[in-house]
Amino acid sequence: xxxxVFESVAKKYDIMxxxxxxGIHRLWKDTLLHQMxxxxxxxxxxxxxxxxxxxxxxxFRFINYIRSQWDHQxxxxxxxxxxxxxxxxxxxxxxxxxxLPGGSQVVVCDINKEMLKIGKQKAQHLGYSEGLSxxxxxxxxxxxxxxxxxVYTIAFGIRNVTHIDQALQEAYRVLKPGGRFLCLExxxxxxxxxxxxxxxxxxxxxxxxxxxIAGDWKSYQYLVESIRCFPAQEEFKAMIEDTGFLKVEYQNxxxxxxxxxxxxxx
Amino acid sequence: MRRASDEQKxxxxxxxxxxxxxxxxxxxxxxxxxxxxHHSYTDQGGEESEDYESEEQLQQRILTAALKFVPAHGWxxxxxxxxxxxxxxxxxxxxxxxxxxxxxxxxxxxxCNSELSNLLExxxxxxxxxxxEKKKTDQFLRDAVxxxxxxxxxxxxxxxxxxxxxxxxxxxxxxxxxxxxxxDDMWHYAGDQSTDINWYTRRAVLAGIYxxxxxxxxxxxxxxxxxxxxxxxxxxxxAMTMGHTAKQxxxxxxxxxxxxxxAAVTVKNLAGLNQRR
Numbered sequence: 001x002x003x004x005v006f007e008s009v010a011k012k013y014d015i016m017x018x019x020x021x022x023g024i025h026r027l028w029k030d031t032l033l034h035q036m037x038x039x040x041x042x043x044x045x046x047x048x049x050x051x052x053x054x055x056x057x058x059x060f061r062f063i064n065y066i067r068s069q070w071d072h073q074x075x076x077x078x079x080x081x082x083x084x085x086x087x088x089x090x091x092x093x094x095x096x097x098x099x100l101p102g103g104s105q106v107v108v109c110d111i112n113k114e115m116l117k118i119g120k121q122k123a124q125h126l127g128y129s130e131g132l133s134x135x136x137x138x139x140x141x142x143x144x145x146x147x148x149x150x151v152y153t154i155a156f157g158i159r160n161v162t163h164i165d166q167a168l169q170e171a172y173r174v175l176k177p178g179g180r181f182l183c184l185e186x187x188x189x190x191x192x193x194x195x196x197x198x199x200x201x202x203x204x205x206x207x208x209x210x211x212x213i214a215g216d217w218k219s220y221q222y223l224v225e226s227i228r229c230f231p232a233q234e235e236f237k238a239m240i241e242d243t244g245f246l247k248v249e250y251q252n253x254x255x256x257x258x259x260x261x262x263x264x265x266x
Numbered sequence: 267m268r269r270a271s272d273e274q275k276x277x278x279x280x281x282x283x284x285x286x287x288x289x290x291x292x293x294x295x296x297x298x299x300x301x302x303x304h305h306s307y308t309d310q311g312g313e314e315s316e317d318y319e320s321e322e323q324l325q326q327r328i329l330t331a332a333l334k335f336v337p338a339h340g341w342x343x344x345x346x347x348x349x350x351x352x353x354x355x356x357x358x359x360x361x362x363x364x365x366x367x368x369x370x371x372x373x374x375x376x377x378c379n380s381e382l383s384n385l386l387e388x389x390x391x392x393x394x395x396x397x398x399e400k401k402k403t404d405q406f407l408r409d410a411v412x413x414x415x416x417x418x419x420x421x422x423x424x425x426x427x428x429x430x431x432x433x434x435x436x437x438x439x440x441x442x443x444x445x446x447x448x449x450d451d452m453w454h455y456a457g458d459q460s461t462d463i464n465w466y467t468r469r470a471v472l473a474g475i476y477x478x479x480x481x482x483x484x485x486x487x488x489x490x491x492x493x494x495x496x497x498x499x500x501x502x503x504x505a506m507t508m509g510h511t512a513k514q515x516x517x518x519x520x521x522x523x524x525x526x527x528x529a530a531v532t533v534k535n536l537a538g539l540n541q542r543r
Contacts, residue, residue: 035361036358036361037343037360037361037365038358039343039344039347039357039358039360041351041357042357042358073344150356150357150358151356151358175356176355176356176358177354177355177356178350178355178356178357178358178359179356179358179359180356180358180359180361246321247321247362262361264358264359264361264362266321266324266359
């Protein structure tokens, strides 16, 4: 089945992702969620990274976060001896059954149908079903109406988009007023020492590892080169501002190896 | 940016480009969604009209709206999210603010101080017009402090939490600033003519009175906070007699820091309180 293929491929790519980023990519994604700090009821659009192993990484973390926030809220209320209304109590039982807390939802959108299929299977395997949907679409022309989502995320995906400004405009369009754009992406390292090591690592080590572990030199060489081409932090910030987003900020992670850019539609 | 007056959702017929495919359950079709028309002034080369709202003004509006939700949610990002939602904005807008609720609390304090200023200004006008008697300093200060503290009453349960956040190192410059300007304001309107107390001492004394009374108030379960006002009366009386005998303070820093440190210890103990009974 497709899933078996996924499993063997995924294992290889997982090891690759982990060796490449020394497992740090998990922390980066955790940080993204932490910054997002989604409130129950949030409608999230994740425009996907596009690889088989990344499928659903952000979506699953979002679901976990919302669930634990909700549990925390309920526990706080119990602790402070506030009486939960019958509505709230029944809601907290209900939400396990047919929806995420507060009606939160996440849509994963990608141009790659196979990736979405694999993501769906992965989700079922891991026990994520409610409030999660998988839609085929192009970041430059999203199949959604205006003003629909609270948060738009794109993690390690935007550098592969041909017309970045179009993707940004689409992000703006589908976000509700007050909504937030979040992008996690490789960026320019700001520390000269780290930069030198990073250069050596990316151009010498990564493609070699790619060949040895995943039997795939070319993809990883492409990866490294695409990272170099992507605009640096300030330039990307300016692009986001030009689209119309306000309060645009970025946070460097791991000395700038990746950055999280954030903007609001106000 | 939205016009400040643009509160209504406007129904527009969906154009052909908006007939989108969606994998959503029926009943959620695109042509059933109301279209909101929010004018984005940033698209028009930054043109401003009369009711153009700046980013900062919008943030203020969100924080003001969030205050309603503080009794239920505390001084948190959750309250801000609910505030944004109540204005028709996405809950994600709460992401503009820090998660510890600092800005919400500082906004509230600033608002209360403005309200107090207006109140004292109005009272002064009445005195100038001869429609009211000028109060003696001690009475004036008593009334001013009481009026200001009464603004905390709707939020009193969650106030210890707010004070502990205001005492965090990164918030102290801002909260100290608000405290000193409030105190200076009170003295200004008190119109005290005596010259034997210098400016720093006045600041320190009144700030100390305000802070300690605030702490008492957070533990006061008497009807209409009688005990607090009684305590306030005594502290003011002490201050009036102290003026002539005590050593004058030379800087705001000294006395305020002492006052704050005492407050910090008490608030730590109080912050665990969820109910006043």
